[in-house]
C-alpha cells in the first residue's frame with residue numbers, strides 16, 4: 128500500500144531520513160516509535176506531501192507519490208498530480224489544526240464539499256455519521272475554541288475520515304492532551320482498527336497502546352528503522368542494543 | 382488683526398463645504414476600496430511561487446512607501462498623458478491614492494497572513510484543498526481579524542490625505558476652503574470648519590473599527 132524506496136530527506140546539512148526502505152501493507156496498522164528527533168514526524172510529513180524528499184521514491188497503491196512518469200522517466204510530481212495522489216491519504220496532527228472559524232460540523236464538511244464536490248446534504252450526512260462515531264455529534268455546532276483538546280482531536284479525526292482516505296497518518300495525536308482525556312482519542316483509533324480496513328501509520332509515545340493495537344512496530348533511530356517486528360517481538364524480545372536502551376528509558380519515565 | 386468669528390459667513394459657506402465633504406468622503410471611500418483590493422493583490426503576489434514576481438512586487442511596494450503621496454499624484458496626473466492616457470483629476474487622484482494605500486494595506490495583510498499558524502496550511506493540504514480555497518476559505522478569514530486595527534488606521538489615514546488631491550484640482554474640503562478663503566479674504570471660518578468636519582468624521586470611524594473587529598471575531602467564532 129505504501130512503499131518508501133531509498134528515501135532521503137535532509138534539511139540543509141542535516142540528514143533526517145537516510146536511505147529509508149519501508150513497506151506498509153493494505154489494512155496494516157504500523158506504529159512508529161523512537162527518540163525525539165529520529166525522523167518519525169518527517170516520515171509522515173513526506174507521505175502527506177507536506178515535505179518534499181531529496182532522493183528516492185515513495186509509492187502509494189503501487190503508484191509513485193512524489194514523482195510522476197513522463198516520457199518513460201520519473202520526474203518530481205507537480206501540484207496537479209499531487210492533488211490526485213493526495214486523495215488516498217489523510218493525516219491527524221499533534222496540535223489538531225482545526226479551522227477555528229468553523230464549527231465541528233463545518234470542519235468535517237469543508238473537504239467533502241469543496242474538494243470532493245459532494246452536495247451539502249451528502250457531506251452533512253457523512254460528517255454527522257463520523258461525528259457520531261467519534262462521540263462528538265452533540266458538539267457539532269461548537270467552534271473549536273469551545274472544545275477541549277480531546278474533543279478537538281476527535282473532530283480532527285472525523286474531518287480526516289470524511290475524505291475517505293485509504294491511508295491514515297497519526298502524528299502523536301495524544302501528546303498535547305491531558306492524561307485523563309487521552310483515552311477518548313485512543314478509543315476512537317482502536318475502533319478504527321477493529322471496524323475499518325484502513326491502512327494506518329501512527330507515531331506515538333504510548334508504548335502500551337502501540338503494543339495493544341499494532342500489527343507491527345518500527346523503532347526509528349537516526350532517520351532509519353533500527354528494528355521492527357510484531358509488538359510482542361519488539362517489546363518482548365528486542366534484539367538491538369538501541370532498542371533495549373530506548374524501551375528501558377521509556378519504562379523508567381513511567 | 383481681526384479674530385472675530387463671523388456667523389454670517391459660516392452659514393453662507395456651509396453648503397459649499399458640505400458639498401466638498403461629500404467629495405472628500407467619496408475620494409476616501411473609493412480610494413480605500415481600491416486599496417483594499419490592491420493591497421490584497423500585492424500581499425498575495427508577494428507570497429506567490431514565482432521568484433521574479435515576488436521580487437518586483439516587493440520593490441514596487443517599497444518604492445511607493447518611501448516616496449511622497451503628492452509626488453505620486455502629480456506623476457499619475459501629468460505623466461500618464463505622455464503614455465496616451467488622458468486621465469481626469471478624479472481618476473488620477475483616486476488611482477494614485479488607491480495605489481499608495483494599497484502598498485500600506487498590503488503590509489497589514491502580510492502581517493495578518495503571517496499570523497495564521499502553519500498548521501492551518503498543513504490541515505488544508507491534508508484534506509487536499511486547492512490553493513485558492515485554502516486562501517479564500519481558511520487563511521484570509523483568519524488573517525483578517527488581526528489586520529482590522531491596522532486597516533482601520535489607514536482608513537483614517539486616507540481620509541486625512543485626501544486634501545493632497547487638491548493639488549490637481551479635485552474639489553474636496555481643503556480645495557473648497559482655500560477657494561472660499563481667497564474669495565472672501567477670510568480664512569478663519571473655512572479652515573476651522575474643515576478641521577471640525579475632519580474631526581467629526583475621524584472620531585466615530587475609530588469606534589466603528591473597534592466594533593467591526595469585535596463583530597468579526599464573534600462572527601468567525603474566534
Ligand SMILES: Nc1ncnc2c1ncn2[C@@H]1O[C@H](COP(=O)(O)OP(=O)(O)O)[C@@H](O)[C@H]1O
Nearest residue numbers: 138141143161162163164165166167168169170
Ligand atoms: N523544518 C525543519 N527545518 C530544519 N530541521 C528540521 C525541520 N523539521 C524537522 N527538523 C529536524 O529534523 C529532525 C527530525 O525531526 P522529526 O521528524 O520531527 O523527529 P521526531 O518526530 O522523530 O521527533 C530533527 O532533528 C529536527 O530538528
Ligand SMILES: [Mg+2]
Nearest residue numbers: 167168169299
Ligand atoms: Mg515528532
